[in-house]
Amino acid sequence: MSETDKSQNRGATPRVAPVPATPKRRQRVGDPAPPKGASQSEITDSSRRRSTWRHHNQMAKDSLWRILRSPFSSLMTWAVLAIALALPAGLYLFLGNAQVVTSNWDGASQISLFLRSDISEEQAQRLQSSIQLRGDVATVNFVSKAQAMTEFRELSGFGEALDYLEDNPLPNVLVVRPDASAGDVQKQAGLLEALKKMPEVEEAQLDLNWVKRLYYIMELSQRAVLALALLLGLAVLLVVGNTIRLAIESRRDEIVVIKLIGADNAFVRRPFLYTGIWYGLGGGLMAWWIISISMIWLEGPVRNLASVYASSFELIGLGIGDSLLLIGSATVLGWLGAWLAVARHLGEIEPR
Amino acid sequence: MIRFDNVSKRYENGHEALKQVSFTLMPGEMCFLTGHSGAGKSTLLKLIMRMEKATQGLVMVHDRNLSQMADRHVPHLRRNIGVVFQNHQLLFDRSVFDNVALPLVIEGADPSDIARRVRAALDKVGLLNKEKLSPIMLSGGEQQRVGIARAVVTRPPIILADEPTGNLDPKLSAEVMHLFRQFNETGVTILIASHDLDLVYSMGNRVLTLKDGFMISDGNNAV
Numbered sequence: 001m002s003e004t005d006k007s008q009n010r011g012a013t014p015r016v017a018p019v020p021a022t023p024k025r026r027q028r029v030g031d032p033a034p035p036k037g038a039s040q041s042e043i044t045d046s047s048r049r050r051s052t053w054r055h056h057n058q059m060a061k062d063s064l065w066r067i068l069r070s071p072f073s074s075l076m077t078w079a080v081l082a083i084a085l086a087l088p089a090g091l092y093l094f095l096g097n098a099q100v101v102t103s104n105w106d107g108a109s110q111i112s113l114f115l116r117s118d119i120s121e122e123q124a125q126r127l128q129s130s131i132q133l134r135g136d137v138a139t140v141n142f143v144s145k146a147q148a149m150t151e152f153r154e155l156s157g158f159g160e161a162l163d164y165l166e167d168n169p170l171p172n173v174l175v176v177r178p179d180a181s182a183g184d185v186q187k188q189a190g191l192l193e194a195l196k197k198m199p200e201v202e203e204a205q206l207d208l209n210w211v212k213r214l215y216y217i218m219e220l221s222q223r224a225v226l227a228l229a230l231l232l233g234l235a236v237l238l239v240v241g242n243t244i245r246l247a248i249e250s251r252r253d254e255i256v257v258i259k260l261i262g263a264d265n266a267f268v269r270r271p272f273l274y275t276g277i278w279y280g281l282g283g284g285l286m287a288w289w290i291i292s293i294s295m296i297w298l299e300g301p302v303r304n305l306a307s308v309y310a311s312s313f314e315l316i317g318l319g320i321g322d323s324l325l326l327i328g329s330a331t332v333l334g335w336l337g338a339w340l341a342v343a344r345h346l347g348e349i350e351p352r
Numbered sequence: 353m354i355r356f357d358n359v360s361k362r363y364e365n366g367h368e369a370l371k372q373v374s375f376t377l378m379p380g381e382m383c384f385l386t387g388h389s390g391a392g393k394s395t396l397l398k399l400i401m402r403m404e405k406a407t408q409g410l411v412m413v414h415d416r417n418l419s420q421m422a423d424r425h426v427p428h429l430r431r432n433i434g435v436v437f438q439n440h441q442l443l444f445d446r447s448v449f450d451n452v453a454l455p456l457v458i459e460g461a462d463p464s465d466i467a468r469r470v471r472a473a474l475d476k477v478g479l480l481n482k483e484k485l486s487p488i489m490l491s492g493g494e495q496q497r498v499g500i501a502r503a504v505v506t507r508p509p510i511i512l513a514d515e516p517t518g519n520l521d522p523k524l525s526a527e528v529m530h531l532f533r534q535f536n537e538t539g540v541t542i543l544i545a546s547h548d549l550d551l552v553y554s555m556g557n558r559v560l561t562l563k564d565g566f567m568i569s570d571g572n573n574a575v
Contacts, residue, residue, distance in 0.1 A: 047460070047462070048460055050462075051460030051462070052460065054460075054463070055457070055460070253443070254443055254445075256441075257441045257442075257443060257454075258454060258458060259427075259430075260430065260435060261430060261431070261435070261454060261455045261458060261502070262427045262429075262430035262431035262432075262455065262458055262459070263427060263458045264424070264427040264428075265424075265427075267427075267458055350403070351401075351403050352403065
């Protein structure tokens with residue numbers, strides 16, 4: 001055991017030089033008078049760090065082994081954690097995908113500025129370039145009366161009837177597309193107001209209603225997913241906390257004994273914190289796996305649906321960043337749950 | 353090394369286990385603590401371990417006042433006291449070697465150092481050939497000796513023993529006492545609680561006697 005520990009330590013930590021400075025004990029038990037407090041004074045800082053690291057290493061392995069030794073119950077715990085984690089993560093992905101889909105529609109939100117009839121084409125074009133300079137505007141297209149008439153003639157089928165008109169009754173129009181980054185509803189409404197106030201503008205129109213609805217639905221869903229994530233995160237804490245509580249309970253005698261022979265709290269805590277970390281990590285990995293499987297399962301139907309709408313939309317899965325975030329936060333939650341249980345229950349176990 | 357000055361201990365249920373107990377143990381002294389069961393022997397040992405706090409009076413160990421000691425210093429105190437329990441308090445889920453190694457692991461000793469010192473301690477109690485066994489496979493006497501090995505493996509300056517011969521026949525008891533004497537000869541301060549008066553007086557050491565929480569005698573020739 002000692003040999004394997006040593007070699008693993010060497011790989012993982014920058015080891016301090018082989019410490020000839022630490023006076024090694026050559027005494028045997030029967031040798032003359034051990035000086036008072038001898039066992040402490042010989043332990044230097046660097047060797048203490050190494051021994052702490054060694055204990056971390058041992059406890060990490062030991063607690064993992066204990067978890068794996070009862071595979072069924074551990075698997076159950078992992079599955080519960082995985083479901084609690086996969087649910088909000090899956091909904092988060094769904095929202096992300098929905099946003100991609102709707103961002104294509106977002107481009108459809110545009111403001112039509114109907115200019116007053118006494119504004120000439122040159123004036124209209126000057127106005128176009130001045131609006132173009134605004135930060136919250138992506139593009140401005142100028143549609144002259146004549147263009148509009150041509151388009152109308154082609155699309156409406158009233159071609160011949162229109163020939164009877166003496167004047168072109170259509171106004172010059174500027175079509176403004178709001179900048180996507182300034183894309184939220186309030187800002188678009190603000191832009192609309194600003195454009196409306198321009199003296200050249202007779203009338204400005206923005207069909208906000210469905211953009212608004214969509215926006216608020218998305219906002220609501222995001223909040224709902226966040227709330228769900230918080231609740232289920234709390235559930236993860238409680239599940240891990242309870243599992244650790246049982247682990248503490250089952251090792252009560254051992255805790256009493258090691259406290260009696262001088263273990264400090266950090267030493268007693270360590271195996272349980274690692275147990276929490278393993279539960280969290282395992283739950284996170286399993287959640288990731290559940291989501292990945294679901295993505296593969298949904299991919300075909302989504303592609304079929306998209307092809308009906310002549311869209312090349314592809315499902316977006318968990319990226320590397322999101323995956324790491326999922327697994328990392330699961331691990332942190334496991335650790336935190338263990339901390340809560342340990343803080344609550346270890347203090348109660350005192351030798352009597 | 354250990355000094356009690358007018359120490360009283362009253363438990364929360366009102367039971368007064370120790371009453372105005374005073375005594376001093378000098379470094380390197382070996383001493384017995386006797387009295388009928390319930391006389392306060394265990395309480396006295398628990399005060400030295402800071403498993404309990406004195407209600408009144410002064411408990412000094414290593415020149416430190418235990419009543420004023422912060423909880424975070426208690427582990428350090430206990431590392432300097434080797435304890436032998438009547439019921440051994442061994443962990444049955446690991447080998448004899450690992451049981452004896454536990455105080456060294458807690459102390460943070462080097463693995464190679466641990467192996468050497470554990471074997472030295474096991475050798476001392478005559479169990480070197482049983483290091484790989486589980487304590488549950490050993491006899492009562494052997495388990496007690498494993499407990500003694502664990503108590504001495506860090507070479508603490510103080511050893512406390514609570515009825516170390518409680519479950520042993522006279523021959524084994526004498527062997528265990530002989531072990532304690534050997535440790536004492538290396539300069540370790542030893543306090544042994546025992547109700548086995550014949551054995552205690554045969555050792556010829558100082559004897560403290562408790563009765564109903566009072567210390568009724570302190571010396572060799574008490575009844």
